[in-house]
Amino acid sequence: MTVTALITDELTDIRRLAASVANEVYGPIAQELDATRTPVSHAQREQLGELGFLGIAHDEKYGGAGAPFSHALAVIEEFGKVCRPAAFQIFEANTGPAQALARLGTEEQRERWLPDIIAGKKTMAVAISEPDAGSAATDMTTKAVAVGDDFLVNGTKRWISNGGEADLYLLYARVSDAPGSKGIGALVVESTMPGVSFGVPERLMGFRGIPSADVILQDVVVPKENLVVPAGDFPKLFGAFSIERMGNATMSLAIGQSALDKSIQYVQERKQFGKDIIDFQSIQTILADMLLQVESSRLLIERAAKSVDEGLPNSLHVSLAKCAANEMAKRVSDLAIQVHGGNGYTEEYGLERLHRDSHGWAIAGGTPAMQRTRIVTELLGRRFDQRR
Numbered sequence: 001m002t003v004t005a006l007i008t009d010e011l012t013d014i015r016r017l018a019a020s021v022a023n024e025v026y027g028p029i030a031q032e033l034d035a036t037r038t039p040v041s042h043a044q045r046e047q048l049g050e051l052g053f054l055g056i057a058h059d060e061k062y063g064g065a066g067a068p069f070s071h072a073l074a075v076i077e078e079f080g081k082v083c084r085p086a087a088f089q090i091f092e093a094n095t096g097p098a099q100a101l102a103r104l105g106t107e108e109q110r111e112r113w114l115p116d117i118i119a120g121k122k123t124m125a126v127a128i129s130e131p132d133a134g135s136a137a138t139d140m141t142t143k144a145v146a147v148g149d150d151f152l153v154n155g156t157k158r159w160i161s162n163g164g165e166a167d168l169y170l171l172y173a174r175v176s177d178a179p180g181s182k183g184i185g186a187l188v189v190e191s192t193m194p195g196v197s198f199g200v201p202e203r204l205m206g207f208r209g210i211p212s213a214d215v216i217l218q219d220v221v222v223p224k225e226n227l228v229v230p231a232g233d234f235p236k237l238f239g240a241f242s243i244e245r246m247g248n249a250t251m252s253l254a255i256g257q258s259a260l261d262k263s264i265q266y267v268q269e270r271k272q273f274g275k276d277i278i279d280f281q282s283i284q285t286i287l288a289d290m291l292l293q294v295e296s297s298r299l300l301i302e303r304a305a306k307s308v309d310e311g312l313p314n315s316l317h318v319s320l321a322k323c324a325a326n327e328m329a330k331r332v333s334d335l336a337i338q339v340h341g342g343n344g345y346t347e348e349y350g351l352e353r354l355h356r357d358s359h360g361w362a363i364a365g366g367t368p369a370m371q372r373t374r375i376v377t378e379l380l381g382r383r384f385d386q387r388r
Contacts, residue, residue: 014056014071018078021051026083033085033209034353037201039165040085040209042120048086049120053079054093058102062114069243069308073250073301080254081261084357085209087251092162093117095247097126097170100240101188103312105228113168113188125166126244127157127189127215134159135370136386137172138181138234142217144173151175151187151227153195153220161364163213164198167191171217176231186229186237187222195220206356239312241365246313248365249301249322252329255358256294259329259336259351263287266340266349277339286339290332297325316378323371326362333358 025047026040033040040048048054057072058064065071072094079087092098098117101124102110116122133139142155153173160169168188175185189196199214229237267278267287277283304317333355337344344351362368377383 010067011071011074014067015074015078017051018053018075019081021053022079022082022086026079026086030083030085030209031347031350031353033083035208037203037208038085039162039211040089044086045089045123046120048089049118053090054120055118056090057094057099058114058118062102062110063118064114069246070302070305073246073305076247076250077254077257080251081258083209084207084251084254087254088161088210089120089123091247091251092123092125095250096244097124097168099243100126100170100186100237101228103240103243104186104233104236108225109188109228117168122167123162123165124168124170124188125160125162126241127160127163127169127171128241129159130156131158135367138184140172140174140184142171142173144171144175144185144187144222146175146224147221149224151222151224153187153189153217153222155217157215157217159202159212159364160215161207161210161212163211163215164201165211169215170228171215172237174231175227178231181234183231184234184237185227185231188226188228189215189217189220189222193220193222204360206353206358206360208356239315242313242315242318243308245318245322245365246301246304246308248361249297249304249318249325252322252325252358252361253294253297253301255329255354255361256290256297256325256332259333259354260287260290260294262349262351263290263336263339266343270340283339286335290335293328293332297321297328300324316375319371319374319378322365323368323375326358326368326371329358330355330362 052065053075055064056067057069060066076087076091079090117124128137130140144151144153170186171189172186174183176183195218197216202212267283268276270277300321304313304321307313337351343349
């Protein structure tokens with residue numbers, strides 16, 4: 001058996017296992033988590049760790065599987081089809097800030113934090129956006145001022161997924177007085193550090209089982225050994241963030257695929273005018289359009305994922321994949337509602353939940369509008385000043 005065939009078989013096996021656990025364990029509680037705006041419990045998160053889902057893309061020396069990145073994306077997709085709050089835990093551990101820590105942190109930092117994240121004992125969130133610095137991330141004002149052996153951190157972070165729930169935060173902050181991105185670095189802040197507090201949980205349209213809240217930092221003393229990326233290395237930070245955007249695109253893919261799967265089943269069961277509605281050409285056209293959009297997004301994601309195992313992903317390929325997948329999920333989930341008619345507008349079929357979540361993933365990590373700007377920037381190799 002060739003190496004390629006072996007990897008393909010392993011991918012099939014882990015996808016099958018992920019789908020089984022997602023449907024049997026998290027499928028029955030997904031709607032309740034959404035309705036009550038409740039994240040998965042600590043016990044459930046540790047169960048995901050015990051099953052190995054939180055360390056798929058991490059090195060074995062920290063408790064991970066050391067598997068190809070495509071395996072992590074496959075598991076995220078299978079869980080994302082069924083229960084986004086559970087998928088989010090896998091997303092954060094494998095493609096989120098923990099992955100940035102694994103690639104950019106020191107060996108001491110990796111040994112200190114990764115084993116607990118992979119085991120599900122701790123979670124890590126990324127904190128970038130601020131009240132006046134969203135898409136314009138380099139406008140951030142949160143500061144980490146060096147004082148002896150520590151940093152004194154002050155500022156407010158907004159739209160922080162897992163805010164108030166995570167144990168660790170990879171915080172982007174101004175670590176020097178250099179202008180723009182040159183002064184930005186990143187350090188790990190622990191939720192238990194004096195001076196760390198959280199705002200009122202946001203009541204979002206979707207993402208209802210994924211907490212979101214401001215992270216408020218008032219004279220927080222952070223040891224210098226928690227500095228992951230110093231000022232001046234902002235391009236490395238956003239290179240690592242491209243990996244998170246791959247996870248984001250995969251969550252959108254999961255939503256689109258789930259909406260498509262539900263529609264394929266429904267149109268072959270629902271009858272009108274004495275026949276299955278799939279016999280109507282208008283339904284055939286819609287279903288074909290849904291499949292075209294889902295498969296196109298999948299191919300873009302797969303192309304972008306190939307470069308991750310070799311280092312940091314191709315930023316242009318990631319931007320194309322994220323933009324396409326985000327918009328696909330919104331369109332396909334909307335088409336699924338149309339195909340289901342009145343049933344699609346009820347909570348019973350789960351399509352309204354898919355559609356609500358699709359908008360959240362399109363906003364998180366850079367909107368499609370901003371992705372288009374990045375696409376042209378990366379295509380032409382030049383920057384465009386949005387402030388003029």
